[in-house]
Structures are given as C-alpha cells and as structure tokens.
Amino acid sequence: MSVKSKLFKRKNINAPSPIAKIISYTILVIWTFVVLFPLYWLAITSLKHPIDVNSGPYYIPFVDFQPSLYAWQYVLFGDLQNDTIRPYINTVIVALTSATLALILGASAAYALTRFRYNPKLGTILLFIGALLLDVVLTMVGVNWAIALAVAVAVFLILMQVLAKRFHRSLGNNDIAFWLISQRMLPPVAVVIPIYILFQRLHLLDTRTALIVTYLAVNLPIVVWLMRDYFQSIPIDLEETAAIDGASRYRIFLSIVLPLSVPGLVATFLFVLVFAWNEYLLALFLSGANAQTLPLTIAAQNATRGPQWWYMSVLILIMIAPVILIAIFLERYIAKGLLVGAVKG
Amino acid sequence: MEPTRQETATSTSATNKPKPTRKRPFSGKEGMASSVFIWPALLVVLLLSIFPLLVSLYLSFSRFKFVKGGFEVKWIGLLNYKKLLFGSEKTHFLGKMEQPTTLGWIIFIGITVLLIVTLIHYYRSDRRSTGGLIFRAIVYAILIAFAWLLVITTFSQGGRPGTMVVTWIYVFVGIVIQYAVALLLAVILTQQLPGRRFFRVIFLLPMMITPVGVAYLFRMLTDTGKGPFAPLWQAAGLGMYSWVNDPWGARIAIIIGDAWQWIPFMFIVLLAALEGQSMEQREAALVDGANRWQIFWNITMPQIIPVTITVVLIRMIEAFKIVDLPNVLTNGGPGTATESLTLHAYFSWRALDLGGSAAIAYSLLIVVTFFGIAYINILRRRFVEE
Amino acid sequence: MKLRTGIVIAVLVVVLAVVLAACSQAAPQVIEKTVVVTQVVEKEVEKEVVATPTPEAKPYEGVEVNIVTFTGPQIAEPLQRRAPDFEAMTGAKINIITVPFSDLYTKILTDAATGTNSFDAWVFAPQWMVDYILPGYMEDLTDRVANDPQIEWDDIAPFFRDFSASYNGKIYTIPLDGDFHMGYYRSDLIDSPPKTWDEYLEIAKKFQGQDLNGDGDPDFGSCVSMKRGAQAYWFIHTIAAPYIQSKGTSQGVFFNTKDMEPLVNNAAFSKALDIYNEMKDYGPPDSLNLDVGDTRALFTSGRCALSIDWGDIGTLAIDPDTSVVADKTGAMIAPGSTEVLNWDTGELVPCSEGDNCPYAVDGVNHAPYAAFGGWSGGVNAAADPKVKDAAYAFFSYMSAPAQSNEDVTIGITGFNPYRQSQFLNRELWVKAGMSPDFASNYLGAIEDSLNSPNMVLDLRIPQNQKYQQVILDTAVSQFMAGEISKEDAMKQIYDGWQELTDELGRDDQLAAYKGTLGQK
Incomplete structure (x- = not known):
C-alpha cells in the first residue's frame, strides 16, 4: 500500500459524518467555554481596581467598569517588581533545565525497562535498605553523617559478598517501575524537612541547583512511566533490523526509537515542565531570597489583607503566558508525531 | 543487575512472565548499555528519595521538639499512629462511625458481592495460581474493610467521613469524571475536524496554571457574593444559601476545581495514545462493515488500555495528595468536611508537629501503595502483560 | 560483571561521601556557637549607643543584615523604604527577604533549628516568640533597650512594653505594630x-x-x-x-x-x-x-x-x-x-x-x-555580634517615634498604633486623610483598648x-x-x-x- 492511499483511507476513518460533526463541535464549544471563562475572569480581574472587585461582579470592561492597568503597573514596575522579575527568571531556568534532564534520564530508563531485563536480587535490596537504615540511625544517634554513610556502605558491601548469594528470589522490571512510581506517593509535606536538611548539609540551600535536582528526582518516575508505554507500543522489528546492520544500542535509541516516540516525548516534556514550573511547597523551603520561584509570589498575595485578587490575576497570567507559547510551539510536534505514527505500520 | 535477554534466564524468573522470546540479534555489549540506560535515573531517585523517606518514617515514630540550640527527636513508638486510629484524632482521621443507612447497606453489599464474584471468576480462570489467590483474597478483604469504613462514615445516620475517607471520595469520584470527560474530548479531537489544533491547545490551558493559582481562581469563581455566578445564584433563589455551609456543596466545588485543572492531563495522554494507535486494524474492521462504536470498543479501547492504566495510576497517586484546592478554597471547612489527608498532615506540620504529620503522611503512603499494588497487579498485569 | 558494577558504585558513593564531608561543617557545633555569642553582647551595646547620635560615624560600615518577613506590601514596605536611609546613616546594609505569610513561622523555625541561620533577624508575630526563646534562638534585648534613649521605650503602650515584647521579665522583641481586636x-x-x-x-x-x-x-x-x-x-x-x-x-x-x-x-x-x-x-x-x-x-x-x-x-x-x-x-x-x-x-x-x-x-x-500581638522585630542569637547590633539598631530606628508615628498613619505599611504619642497626636491622622471626627473616634477606641489594664494576651506557650x-x-x-x-x-x-x-x-x-x- 502506498503512503498516499494510506492517507486517503485514514481520512475515511477519521472524517466524521455531519451529525457527528455538529455534536462534536457543540461539545468542543461548551468545553472551550468551560476552559476559557475562568481565564477570561482572570484577565478582567487583572484590569480591575480593588473596589470593582469587591463590589462586583462586573463582567465587561468599559461597559461595566472602567479598566485600569493599576495592578499590571504594580506587579511589573511598581513595588512588586523585585518579587516578580527575579522569581520569573528562576522559574524559567529551573523548570526548563529540570524538565529537560528528567526527559533525558527518564526516557533512557524507560527504554531500558522495556528492552532489557533486570533481575535485582531481593537480598541485595533488603541489604541496601538495611544499610540505609543503619546510616539514618547512626546519624540520628549523633555520628557525623559522612562517617555513618561510610560505615553503612562498608557493611552493605561486606554483607553482600557473604549473604547475597544465598538469596535466589529476584525482582523484575515491573517491580523496578513500581518502585519508581511509588516514590511519588508520599506527599511533599512529609519529605520537605528531610530534603531541606539534605541540601543544607550540601550548602545548596537557596540555589537553583537544589530546585533543579529536586524536581528532577520528583518528576523522573512520571517520565519513566509515560515513556515506558510509548516504547512498548513501538514494534521491535525495526530495532532488530538495525542491530543486524551493526548499529549499537545507543545509536538505535537515538536514531530510531526517539524519533518514533516524538508525540509521547513532547507530551511528557510538557507535563514535567508544568509540574516543575508550578511547584510550591518544595520551592518554598529550598529557596530564600535568591532562588524563589513565581508560585511563591502568587501565594504571597494572600497575606494579612486577604487575597489581592487583582495582583494575583496579573501574576497568574504572566506565569502561564510562556507555557502557553511552549504548548503552541510543541503542538506542531505532536501533529508531526501523528504522521510518523501513521506511516510506521 | 544483569541484562537477561538470553532465553535461559527468562524462563527461570519466577516473578515475571517471560517476554515473547524472539531471536535476539543484539550482541554481548548489551551489558554495559543496560547499565548506562537505567542507572542515572535510578541513582537520582535513590539519592533524593530514599533518605527523606526513611527520615520521615523515623519521624512518624517520634516527637519533634525544640531544645536548647537545636531540636530533639524523641522516639515514642507507635503513639502517633495510635492517636490517629484509636485516640483523639480518630474521628478527624477516619470519621464518625454510625449505623449505615439502607443506601449504605446496598452500596456495601454491592461492593462485597462484586469483589467476591471477581474472586470466583479468577479462581475459575486458567491464570489462577495459589500465590495469586492468596494475594487477591487479602486485597479484597482489605477493600471490603475500606468499603465498610466508607459506608459507616459517609452513608450512615449521623456519621461523618474523616480526612481519609474524604480523600478517597476526591480520588475516585474525581478520576471517574476526569477520565470520562478527557476520553470524550480526546476521541472527538482525533477526528479530522477543522480547527482541532486550536482546541487542543485551548484544552491544555488549565493544566498550566500553578495549582495554588487554580485554587485562588476557583475561590473567585465560587464566591456567591461577588463572583461571576453570583447573579445566577441569586436568580435561582439561592441568595441566602452558600455552598460552603454544606459539606457536599463544598466537596463538589473542590472536585470540580480539581477536574477542571487535571482533565487536560488525561486528555493529552489519551490523545497521544489515540493518535499513536495503528490504523490497519481499524481499516480492516471498517472494510468488514463494523460501525464506529464497535471499532471504538473492540479495537481502539484495547489499544489505549495500557496508557489508560498508567494515566489513571499517575492521576490516582497525584490525586491522593490533593492539598492546594481544599487549602485555599475552604481551608478544609466547613468543619472538617473538605479536609484531605495531605491537608490534615499539612496543618499538623505547620504547627510543627512533625511526628504527627509524618504519621498521617505514612498512612497515606500505605493506603496509596495498597491501592497502587492492587491496581497494578489486578489490572495492569491482566491487560498489559498477558 | 555485577560485582564489578557494585564495587564501582560503592567506591563512587564513598568518594562522594568524603567530598561532602569535607565541604560541610559538622552540625552539633551550633550549640557552642550560641553560648559564645551571648557573652559578647554587653560590650557591643555601648558602642552602638554611643554611635547612634552621630550618624557620620557609620558604626556598621560593611555589615549586612538579612531580615526576613512575609511578602508584603504590608510590613515589608516600610522596612524596605527606610532601609536605604538607615544605611546612609549607619553603613549597615539591610536585606529584606520575604516569604509567603502562611509559612513564615515554619520557615523561620526551620532555619533556626537546623542551624542554617540564613536570617539574622526576623519581623514576626510575638505570639510565636516563646517557641524561639526556649531553645535559645532569640537574643535577649533587655540591656540594649535599657541603654537606648532613641527608642523612647516608655512611650510604647504598657501592654506592648510589659507583656507583648517581654518574656519572664526580659525584652526579646521590638514592637513595630500594635495588633488587637x-x-x-x-x-x-x-x-x-x-x-x-x-x-x-x-x-x-x-x-x-x-x-x-x-x-x-x-x-x-x-x-x-x-x-x-x-x-x-x-x-x-x-x-x-x-x-x-x-x-x-x-x-x-x-x-x-x-x-x-x-x-x-x-x-x-x-x-x-x-x-x-x-x-x-x-x-x-x-x-x-x-x-x-x-x-x-x-x-x-x-x-x-x-x-x-x-x-x-x-x-x-x-x-x-x-x-x-x-x-x-x-x-x-x-x-x-x-x-x-x-x-x-x-x-x-x-x-x-x-x-x-x-x-x-x-x-x-x-x-x-x-x-x-503585632509585628515585632526579633534578633537571631546565632548571628554575628556586629550583625546583631546592627539589626537591633535598625529595629530601634524603625520603632522610634520619628519614623513609626508617620508609618502607622499610612495604610500600606500595615502598621497600627502602639505608642502613646501615636494616638494622642491626632494631627498626623487628619493629615493622612482621616476626618477629624473619625480620627478622634478611631484613636479613642485604640486608646481605650490599649490603656485597659485588662487587655488579653495571646497564647504564647510552646x-x-x-x-x-x-x-x-x-x-x-x-x-x-x-x-x-x-x-x-x-x-x-x-x-x-x-x-x-x-x-x-x-x-x-x-x-x-x-x-x-x-x-x-
């Protein structure tokens, strides 16, 4: 079958009948309204004076109320400027870096989990956890944490040599994957103090590095899980052909697998970018004056005077603007990915 | 860790069903590659997750106190958990338990029967194994216990759900709504409709707002005095009624807010899955005269089930941690009606009761892990790895 | 193969551990530091007192003070606005760091309790102070206040002076704001x-x-x-x-x-x-x-x-x-x-x-x-003595009638009256836009409350x-x-x-x- 006829057929399947079209558009328009109305409300709130908000509701600028750039002025050029510009730059750097790193590391791991088999020995893992517990207990008791770590590692290595061979039970790829995703199950509230102490000891508090590394660790499981499904759906034959031609694993991964999974990669990237872009609690603790990110500025608009809706609206708008641009830009790639998907069979 | 694509190793593995064994043309250099691919990710997660995990586990067994020059963490055993399950926090955490109503009994018996039928079904199938049977029996017994807790707190005369049960309501009701809407939108947008790229980008927007921002946005929208829907509200004769005074009104507001923000997440993953599916089968079915619904149900659905299961799992894990919306919208009120587990932990944490907070968080972890393992083993293994 | 990988990783971890150990200080030292610091106080105070009346001397040239409070504009605004003047006078550079209001308490306590001490002074609620005093995070300011004529301590309403700012008879915070219902x-x-x-x-x-x-x-x-x-x-x-x-x-x-x-x-x-x-x-x-x-x-x-x-x-x-x-x-x-x-x-x-x-x-x-209880300034006991002096001097400057009597009349500062001179002198308020009637009514209500010997103190135990x-x-x-x-x-x-x-x-x-x- 030629590509052309394939595309033609495809159109047949996906082209809706007129009635389906009407229903589809009705649903789409309703949902568009559901999505856009709150955003419209944000936009007009950002143009209101406090008095207009408090004695509202007013809906249409110039008709209902006189719009003003008062809040925009305040956020971008006024008193809040210092709490806007620098956090903004931080947010951009932290989110982009951590999302990119998460995508690279996560996609490799996901590929590995779909194409290789790992059999970590249960005994080794139990030993490892035991050693870690030992480390924590030692540190709690008051031993210098570096010494405690060294002791734990030594105990782990010695015992592994002696004991590991006695355990035969081993785990598989699914267990690794589940373990990874389980790392997201504990709410940030529970881990924020330990992470704070960790970075304090490393002297990395209030740096972008701390945030990047944390978000990387937090988002990796999601990348692995989403990409695992995409890689699983890619037929293995192509890779095998390439391998017979002498291509290395790395080469196959880079030039065959990744291009085939562009839609998945793009969607995944978008998520982790958004997660990192918007994270609040960890950012609150790991940052001080230098590395603060924008969600903190937004949350801070609710202080002793009650929520400052007008400033908040401005901040939310300027915060989503670049992400929307990225989404529009990447949407094309999702479309391209579609074509690849169509040809691949 | 060793790569075991070799046929010998695959057949001996006890916990894993062997992958379809094909001829493997890959060479012996695999060993290095398999490590290179997976270790960076594992190391990052190991280093950053295990330590905090263990520290909070320790904290959940202790009391945190400030002392001269620093702080003291005193081991108190299971006291924090005891308080949650049997002590002063019991009604707050689990709920107030009363006799179920008729509806409550129906729900409880329905769930129980459903689970027993599933178990019998499994017992009769050829996939049965002793280990699997025991595992399932335990899982179902716990699920029935959970259902009982749900019923005696939520569907009972004078009972009241605690933060644990409220969280379940958020998670399960929320996921059903989000999945249904997201799938509908994704299916519509896989069609060749003019303007679909526009809709796609629009539909993604809610996800991009920081959760704290969404929470404030919904507080503006749900304000019955000066919010945009206030006139509608008053026209409907509800001027002196407020959703915040009604526990279910407040919970519904939170479920709606959560759905608004997270439908895009489900939507984009499902869309990508739908677009990534192979065309051949559908074409063949069309040739055979199958209608759209049959094609969707018999061909499209099975293809997107792996992604469905993953996306529901991820959403489930995230939804269990819901905190920003109830925190900003109602602060857990009225009373404790909208307080989620994480918010419960957050309140304790903010008062620097780190031990109590960690105990709540660990209870959450145990419950999510339970649901996660049950879900993965019963669904994912069944649909994906068969 | 497996063994080799294991050993390589183990070695890496050990190397990492050693490197980290080398560049981190041991935590328990914080305790000693606190003790040492408290001894230096007395001498430094006198220097500060001598220095303030003669601004040209710039006693804190080169000193940087990190003060944390919540993201304003209230409270942070007057601090930020007056910091440059203070720097011009004394040479101390004041950095105002802000965090969201809802998490200020936890953030400050974590900073102090873990020995991070990235904040030298805090503008916070005196309600929290016992949680800070008992573990020794807070500097006792009694002697500094006693030797500081500029702050006009007696002008502060008795409730804030004797109860709000004090614990066990010692002064720990400098009131910048008066809060009561x-x-x-x-x-x-x-x-x-x-x-x-x-x-x-x-x-x-x-x-x-x-x-x-x-x-x-x-x-x-x-x-x-x-x-x-x-x-x-x-x-x-x-x-x-x-x-x-x-x-x-x-x-x-x-x-x-x-x-x-x-x-x-x-x-x-x-x-x-x-x-x-x-x-x-x-x-x-x-x-x-x-x-x-x-x-x-x-x-x-x-x-x-x-x-x-x-x-x-x-x-x-x-x-x-x-x-x-x-x-x-x-x-x-x-x-x-x-x-x-x-x-x-x-x-x-x-x-x-x-x-x-x-x-x-x-x-x-x-x-x-x-x-x-009203926003107040407290000083971190673990800060450098010179920094502590500068932080105290800044709070004293902010609280002194010359500055605060003006600030309390400005809505955006979030400062409410807490000094006798602030509700006795109504002119300032009329100047700020209050009608004379409302000014006397408002300040009368404040006076009635603040002068009541039956004022109620907020709960401040750990x-x-x-x-x-x-x-x-x-x-x-x-x-x-x-x-x-x-x-x-x-x-x-x-x-x-x-x-x-x-x-x-x-x-x-x-x-x-x-x-x-x-x-x-």
Whole structure:
C-alpha cells in the first residue's frame, strides 16, 4: 500500500459524518467555554481596581467598569517588581533545565525497562535498605553523617559478598517501575524537612541547583512511566533490523526509537515542565531570597489583607503566558508525531 | 543487575512472565548499555528519595521538639499512629462511625458481592495460581474493610467521613469524571475536524496554571457574593444559601476545581495514545462493515488500555495528595468536611508537629501503595502483560 | 560483571561521601556557637549607643543584615523604604527577604533549628516568640533597650512594653505594630455603638437583610471572619475574653494558672460559642468561608453594619481606592460583658466593680484581645555580634517615634498604633486623610483598648500553633458547621489541650504560660 492511499483511507476513518460533526463541535464549544471563562475572569480581574472587585461582579470592561492597568503597573514596575522579575527568571531556568534532564534520564530508563531485563536480587535490596537504615540511625544517634554513610556502605558491601548469594528470589522490571512510581506517593509535606536538611548539609540551600535536582528526582518516575508505554507500543522489528546492520544500542535509541516516540516525548516534556514550573511547597523551603520561584509570589498575595485578587490575576497570567507559547510551539510536534505514527505500520 | 535477554534466564524468573522470546540479534555489549540506560535515573531517585523517606518514617515514630540550640527527636513508638486510629484524632482521621443507612447497606453489599464474584471468576480462570489467590483474597478483604469504613462514615445516620475517607471520595469520584470527560474530548479531537489544533491547545490551558493559582481562581469563581455566578445564584433563589455551609456543596466545588485543572492531563495522554494507535486494524474492521462504536470498543479501547492504566495510576497517586484546592478554597471547612489527608498532615506540620504529620503522611503512603499494588497487579498485569 | 558494577558504585558513593564531608561543617557545633555569642553582647551595646547620635560615624560600615518577613506590601514596605536611609546613616546594609505569610513561622523555625541561620533577624508575630526563646534562638534585648534613649521605650503602650515584647521579665522583641481586636460600626446607621456582646447581636439582627449601601441588595448585620484555618480561633477568644478575664492582663484567658487546666469547659466559653454561632445568622451566607480579608472588603464596600477586626479597617476605610465608607465608619473598643466567670465554680456571675471585676466601666467588663500581638522585630542569637547590633539598631530606628508615628498613619505599611504619642497626636491622622471626627473616634477606641489594664494576651506557650490553629480552630469550626454539638466541641478542645500539655510536659508548659503572663 502506498503512503498516499494510506492517507486517503485514514481520512475515511477519521472524517466524521455531519451529525457527528455538529455534536462534536457543540461539545468542543461548551468545553472551550468551560476552559476559557475562568481565564477570561482572570484577565478582567487583572484590569480591575480593588473596589470593582469587591463590589462586583462586573463582567465587561468599559461597559461595566472602567479598566485600569493599576495592578499590571504594580506587579511589573511598581513595588512588586523585585518579587516578580527575579522569581520569573528562576522559574524559567529551573523548570526548563529540570524538565529537560528528567526527559533525558527518564526516557533512557524507560527504554531500558522495556528492552532489557533486570533481575535485582531481593537480598541485595533488603541489604541496601538495611544499610540505609543503619546510616539514618547512626546519624540520628549523633555520628557525623559522612562517617555513618561510610560505615553503612562498608557493611552493605561486606554483607553482600557473604549473604547475597544465598538469596535466589529476584525482582523484575515491573517491580523496578513500581518502585519508581511509588516514590511519588508520599506527599511533599512529609519529605520537605528531610530534603531541606539534605541540601543544607550540601550548602545548596537557596540555589537553583537544589530546585533543579529536586524536581528532577520528583518528576523522573512520571517520565519513566509515560515513556515506558510509548516504547512498548513501538514494534521491535525495526530495532532488530538495525542491530543486524551493526548499529549499537545507543545509536538505535537515538536514531530510531526517539524519533518514533516524538508525540509521547513532547507530551511528557510538557507535563514535567508544568509540574516543575508550578511547584510550591518544595520551592518554598529550598529557596530564600535568591532562588524563589513565581508560585511563591502568587501565594504571597494572600497575606494579612486577604487575597489581592487583582495582583494575583496579573501574576497568574504572566506565569502561564510562556507555557502557553511552549504548548503552541510543541503542538506542531505532536501533529508531526501523528504522521510518523501513521506511516510506521 | 544483569541484562537477561538470553532465553535461559527468562524462563527461570519466577516473578515475571517471560517476554515473547524472539531471536535476539543484539550482541554481548548489551551489558554495559543496560547499565548506562537505567542507572542515572535510578541513582537520582535513590539519592533524593530514599533518605527523606526513611527520615520521615523515623519521624512518624517520634516527637519533634525544640531544645536548647537545636531540636530533639524523641522516639515514642507507635503513639502517633495510635492517636490517629484509636485516640483523639480518630474521628478527624477516619470519621464518625454510625449505623449505615439502607443506601449504605446496598452500596456495601454491592461492593462485597462484586469483589467476591471477581474472586470466583479468577479462581475459575486458567491464570489462577495459589500465590495469586492468596494475594487477591487479602486485597479484597482489605477493600471490603475500606468499603465498610466508607459506608459507616459517609452513608450512615449521623456519621461523618474523616480526612481519609474524604480523600478517597476526591480520588475516585474525581478520576471517574476526569477520565470520562478527557476520553470524550480526546476521541472527538482525533477526528479530522477543522480547527482541532486550536482546541487542543485551548484544552491544555488549565493544566498550566500553578495549582495554588487554580485554587485562588476557583475561590473567585465560587464566591456567591461577588463572583461571576453570583447573579445566577441569586436568580435561582439561592441568595441566602452558600455552598460552603454544606459539606457536599463544598466537596463538589473542590472536585470540580480539581477536574477542571487535571482533565487536560488525561486528555493529552489519551490523545497521544489515540493518535499513536495503528490504523490497519481499524481499516480492516471498517472494510468488514463494523460501525464506529464497535471499532471504538473492540479495537481502539484495547489499544489505549495500557496508557489508560498508567494515566489513571499517575492521576490516582497525584490525586491522593490533593492539598492546594481544599487549602485555599475552604481551608478544609466547613468543619472538617473538605479536609484531605495531605491537608490534615499539612496543618499538623505547620504547627510543627512533625511526628504527627509524618504519621498521617505514612498512612497515606500505605493506603496509596495498597491501592497502587492492587491496581497494578489486578489490572495492569491482566491487560498489559498477558 | 555485577560485582564489578557494585564495587564501582560503592567506591563512587564513598568518594562522594568524603567530598561532602569535607565541604560541610559538622552540625552539633551550633550549640557552642550560641553560648559564645551571648557573652559578647554587653560590650557591643555601648558602642552602638554611643554611635547612634552621630550618624557620620557609620558604626556598621560593611555589615549586612538579612531580615526576613512575609511578602508584603504590608510590613515589608516600610522596612524596605527606610532601609536605604538607615544605611546612609549607619553603613549597615539591610536585606529584606520575604516569604509567603502562611509559612513564615515554619520557615523561620526551620532555619533556626537546623542551624542554617540564613536570617539574622526576623519581623514576626510575638505570639510565636516563646517557641524561639526556649531553645535559645532569640537574643535577649533587655540591656540594649535599657541603654537606648532613641527608642523612647516608655512611650510604647504598657501592654506592648510589659507583656507583648517581654518574656519572664526580659525584652526579646521590638514592637513595630500594635495588633488587637476592636469593633467597627457604621456611624451613619448606629448612634450608640454596642457595649456588650448581647447588644452587638441585637444591633446586628436589626440590620441583617437591610440595604446598607444603596444598591438595592440586602446587606448584613455583622461581618466577622469564621473561616477555618484563618482567624476564627482568635475571634472566639475575642468574644470569650470579657467573660473569662476580669482581673487584669496577668490573669489570662486560656489556662488556669494553678494547674494548667484549660478554661474552655465552662459557662463563659459556652456562652462565647453561642454568640459566635448566632453571629453567623446575621452575616453573609458564606460567613463560614470568609477570612478577615473578605470581611474587610465587605465592610469597606458598605455591606456590613458591624464588624470585629484588627486596626486595619481604620486605615482601609479612608483609602478611596478600596472604600465607600470613609466618612461613615466608627470604631469602638471590643464589646464586653456584664457577667464574668467564677473560676472556681465554672459559672457566670454578675460583674460587680468592687469585687470580681475591678476594671469594669459602667458595669461592663471589657477585655480587648491582643490577638496575634503585632509585628515585632526579633534578633537571631546565632548571628554575628556586629550583625546583631546592627539589626537591633535598625529595629530601634524603625520603632522610634520619628519614623513609626508617620508609618502607622499610612495604610500600606500595615502598621497600627502602639505608642502613646501615636494616638494622642491626632494631627498626623487628619493629615493622612482621616476626618477629624473619625480620627478622634478611631484613636479613642485604640486608646481605650490599649490603656485597659485588662487587655488579653495571646497564647504564647510552646506549640501554641497546635493549641490554637489545630485543636481549637478545628473544634470551633466543626461546631460552627454543625458537625458537632457545643458540648462535644468544648470537650474536644479540653481533651486535646490536656493531651498536648501532658505530651509536652505539664510543668514546663505551666512555667512558660506563667512566664508570658509575667507571673512568677
């Protein structure tokens, strides 16, 4: 079958009948309204004076109320400027870096989990956890944490040599994957103090590095899980052909697998970018004056005077603007990915 | 860790069903590659997750106190958990338990029967194994216990759900709504409709707002005095009624807010899955005269089930941690009606009761892990790895 | 293969550990540091005092002070605005670091407790200070204040001087703001403001459902915040205080100072819960979800006849950007009661001036509640001595009448009056835009409250956040939402407080509580 006829057929399947079209558009328009109305409300709130908000509701600028750039002025050029510009730059750097790193590391791991088999020995893992517990207990008791770590590692290595061979039970790829995703199950509230102490000891508090590394660790499981499904759906034959031609694993991964999974990669990237872009609690603790990110500025608009809706609206708008641009830009790639998907069979 | 694509190793593995064994043309250099691919990710997660995990586990067994020059963490055993399950926090955490109503009994018996039928079904199938049977029996017994807790707190005369049960309501009701809407939108947008790229980008927007921002946005929208829907509200004769005074009104507001923000997440993953599916089968079915619904149900659905299961799992894990919306919208009120587990932990944490907070968080972890393992083993293994 | 990988990783981990160990200091040293630091104090003070009158000397040239507070504009704004002047005078560079209000307490405590000490000084709620003082994070400022004429300590209202800023007779914080609950009413609607809570409810009932701002919609009798996790736990004690405390500030309203028995299982607290619950009927339908931000907006947009709030409504009401009630607002001391609690029997008895309520006015016992306590400056004991001096000097500068008397009249600062000279001199307020009538009315209410020897101190014992924000707040909001009965609510608070007190050590808590009340 030629590509052309394939595309033609495809159109047949996906082209809706007129009635389906009407229903589809009705649903789409309703949902568009559901999505856009709150955003419209944000936009007009950002143009209101406090008095207009408090004695509202007013809906249409110039008709209902006189719009003003008062809040925009305040956020971008006024008193809040210092709490806007620098956090903004931080947010951009932290989110982009951590999302990119998460995508690279996560996609490799996901590929590995779909194409290789790992059999970590249960005994080794139990030993490892035991050693870690030992480390924590030692540190709690008051031993210098570096010494405690060294002791734990030594105990782990010695015992592994002696004991590991006695355990035969081993785990598989699914267990690794589940373990990874389980790392997201504990709410940030529970881990924020330990992470704070960790970075304090490393002297990395209030740096972008701390945030990047944390978000990387937090988002990796999601990348692995989403990409695992995409890689699983890619037929293995192509890779095998390439391998017979002498291509290395790395080469196959880079030039065959990744291009085939562009839609998945793009969607995944978008998520982790958004997660990192918007994270609040960890950012609150790991940052001080230098590395603060924008969600903190937004949350801070609710202080002793009650929520400052007008400033908040401005901040939310300027915060989503670049992400929307990225989404529009990447949407094309999702479309391209579609074509690849169509040809691949 | 060793790569075991070799046929010998695959057949001996006890916990894993062997992958379809094909001829493997890959060479012996695999060993290095398999490590290179997976270790960076594992190391990052190991280093950053295990330590905090263990520290909070320790904290959940202790009391945190400030002392001269620093702080003291005193081991108190299971006291924090005891308080949650049997002590002063019991009604707050689990709920107030009363006799179920008729509806409550129906729900409880329905769930129980459903689970027993599933178990019998499994017992009769050829996939049965002793280990699997025991595992399932335990899982179902716990699920029935959970259902009982749900019923005696939520569907009972004078009972009241605690933060644990409220969280379940958020998670399960929320996921059903989000999945249904997201799938509908994704299916519509896989069609060749003019303007679909526009809709796609629009539909993604809610996800991009920081959760704290969404929470404030919904507080503006749900304000019955000066919010945009206030006139509608008053026209409907509800001027002196407020959703915040009604526990279910407040919970519904939170479920709606959560759905608004997270439908895009489900939507984009499902869309990508739908677009990534192979065309051949559908074409063949069309040739055979199958209608759209049959094609969707018999061909499209099975293809997107792996992604469905993953996306529901991820959403489930995230939804269990819901905190920003109830925190900003109602602060857990009225009373404790909208307080989620994480918010419960957050309140304790903010008062620097780190031990109590960690105990709540660990209870959450145990419950999510339970649901996660049950879900993965019963669904994912069944649909994906068969 | 496997073994080799394992060893390689192990070696990497060990190397990493050693590198990290090399570049990190051991944690336990913090303790020693604290001790050493306290000894240096005395000498440094004198230097500072000598230095201030002669600005040219620039005693703190090159010193940098990191001060943390919440993201303003309130509170942070005046600090940021005056920092350059202070630098020009003394050479000390002041960096204001801001974090969201809701997490300020945890953030500062974590910073101090883990020995991070990235903040040299804090502008925070004095309510939190005992949590900071007992572990030794806070610098004792008594001698500095004693040797500092510039701050005019005696000008500060006695309550803030002797109770709010002090613990066990020592001064730990410098007040920058005065916070206590007072009442507001629409002076165009109400001629004689309510003196007691019963009168308050009567008036609120009368105006509930009437149109108060001329827009045709029904408005509300009383707007008081009842939101959970917001300010509800303060308002309940604003109501309960005049019933519980009648013999002066050092009596307290939270615990019996004999044995740390919570004062919540009695007729006074029961009455307060009834009043708070009844207020719900005379307020907006979504009262249960309103925090003070919302009630302020409602009051200033003319929708409420009465409100209870901090001093903020006074300055907000005269701001034309937010208010339509600039010339229609009246302020009053928080309502009182004609009955007071007999602590021995747990019953309410009539208030008689000579006997059980010595401070009653016309038979009404008022007990204005200094909820939150007003933003104050505290200095981190672990900071460098020079930095501590500079931080103190900055707070002293901010608090001195020359600066603060101006700042308290500016709405955006969020500073409310706390000095005698601030409510005695009304000219400044008229200059700031208040009508002379409202100025004398507003400042009169502040004066009445601040001069009351029966002012109520907020709860400041260790873990007060848990007592109030968790146990008290949860039970009160459950009661307000109808989840539990009044009796259950009182019992829940009582049991919760008792349990927590026992966990933390009854004797320690009692000593701390007495310490805050200035009792021995």
